[in-house]
Amino acid sequence: MDVERVADDVGNPGRLVHIERPEDWAACSECGVISTSVRQRRTTRPRDLPYGQETLGVRWHKRQFACKEVLCARKAFTESIAEIPPRARVTGRLCRAVARQVASGRSVAAVSREYTVGWPLVHRHFAACADALLIEPEAPRVLGIDETRRGRPKWIKSEVIGRWARTELFEINFVDLSGSGALLGQAAGRTGKAVVDWLNARGEDWRSQVRFVAIDPAACYRTVIRQALPHATIVVDHFHLVALANKALTGVRQRVTREHRGRRGRATDPEWANRRRLLRGRERLSERTFTRMWNDLIDHEPTGQILTAWVAKEELRALLACAREQAPRSVSLTGCFGSCRGAPIPASAS
Structure with missing residues (x-):
């Protein structure tokens, strides 16, 4: 690629570089046959890296050649190079530069703003750079x-x-x-x-x-x-097991409210006011909050089904925690099964 001339970019604080290929021929991208027949000329404006503190504009004066191969489906093609493939709007070194910037620890959005290119372009080239460096992970147990x-x-x-x-x-x-x-x-x-x-x-x-x-x-x-x-x-997995337990607890709360009050829950109902506390882990409740929730349900929910479902859910969480802590599971398993087996909840409703 030859530099034809360098001039000041009118209206922009930078330089404008005009380039063109020195060869007067090109090979067809479809069939590979060399052609010297020029059909027309056009100028493209690929984005490039800045020159120091100034922007660097590129004007590539390209030629469109006619393919002389009779059997080739492509009748015309435009010359290209590896750094600027066909229909490319940015140069290869700009793509590599933004990928290196993200790999150094910067965010994709910050690099996109600095080089004034699109977020998808920066992410795509960083992903391609990362894929080339990744190795096949070892098989887990x-x-x-x-x-x-x-x-x-x-x-x-x-x-x-x-x-x-x-x-x-x-x-x-x-x-x-x-x-x-x-x-x-x-x-x-x-x-x-x-x-x-x-x-x-x-x-x-x-x-x-x-x-x-x-x-x-x-x-x-x-x-x-x-x-x-x-x-x-x-x-x-544990997340979905706890989610199912919380869903069952919510179902028990809603059913008990309908049977006891003959309507849906309201803000004045203790079981409705404590609905989010019931779904929260015991360790995330302060002693004051836990005591208030427990006493409200003891005093205003005579069947005890909601608290029983909550205890069963917490026993399940304790059982699942044994896998992370590598603790013996026999005690937790007995407590979980005991809470579920002795619960005053109809099997069809739970």
Whole structure:
């Protein structure tokens, strides 16, 4: 690439560099046949790194060549170089620079503002830089699988079929639960096929080392894990177990209120006023708050079902905490089962 001339950028505090290729020929990007027949000339304005404290504008005077190959589907093509691919609006060194800035610890938004480029561009090139440095993680003994929603939907045009398609709103996360809890990988979507494809890509040796798989209560995940990891034991993760316990507690509170008062709960009802405290962990309640909640329900809820459901939920949390603290589970398991078995709650209602 030759620099034709350098001039002051009129209206901007910087320089303007005019460049062009010295060769009077180019190879077709479709068939590779060299052509010297120029059809027209055009000028592009790719973004580039600043020159010191000043901006640096680039004007590339390009030529469009006619492809002389009869069997080639592309009749015309425009010259390009590796640093500025076809239809590129930024140079390669600018892309590498923003990726290095994010890798150094800066946020994507800050780098995007400094170089006045789009947030998606900075994130895309940083992700590509990170993918080149990442290594295949070691197989965990306990594998955690769950899905999360990411941002808002976007529409992207497929380069293969030329149709617009909406980006996937959910992604499946694979986490090492036996070690530091590090994120092992992600897969777009929340289907069983996405889980199987990700696991199969790891290889047979990697999958054989997984002994336990923690998932949410999803039938599709359970089915595909039994196929991809038939030797692994499937367990439900603690978060969703506690969420189910809180849901059951809320159901008991609402049912008791309807049966006892003949209506929905109101702000003047002690069980409704304490609804959020009931869902909070015991260790997160002060002694004053806990005493007030307990006494309110003892005095105004004669059946005792709400407090019984709350005690069962706390016993379940204590049982699950044994896994983190590596404590004996026999006492907690007995207490949890005892709270549930002796509860004055109809089995059909709980």
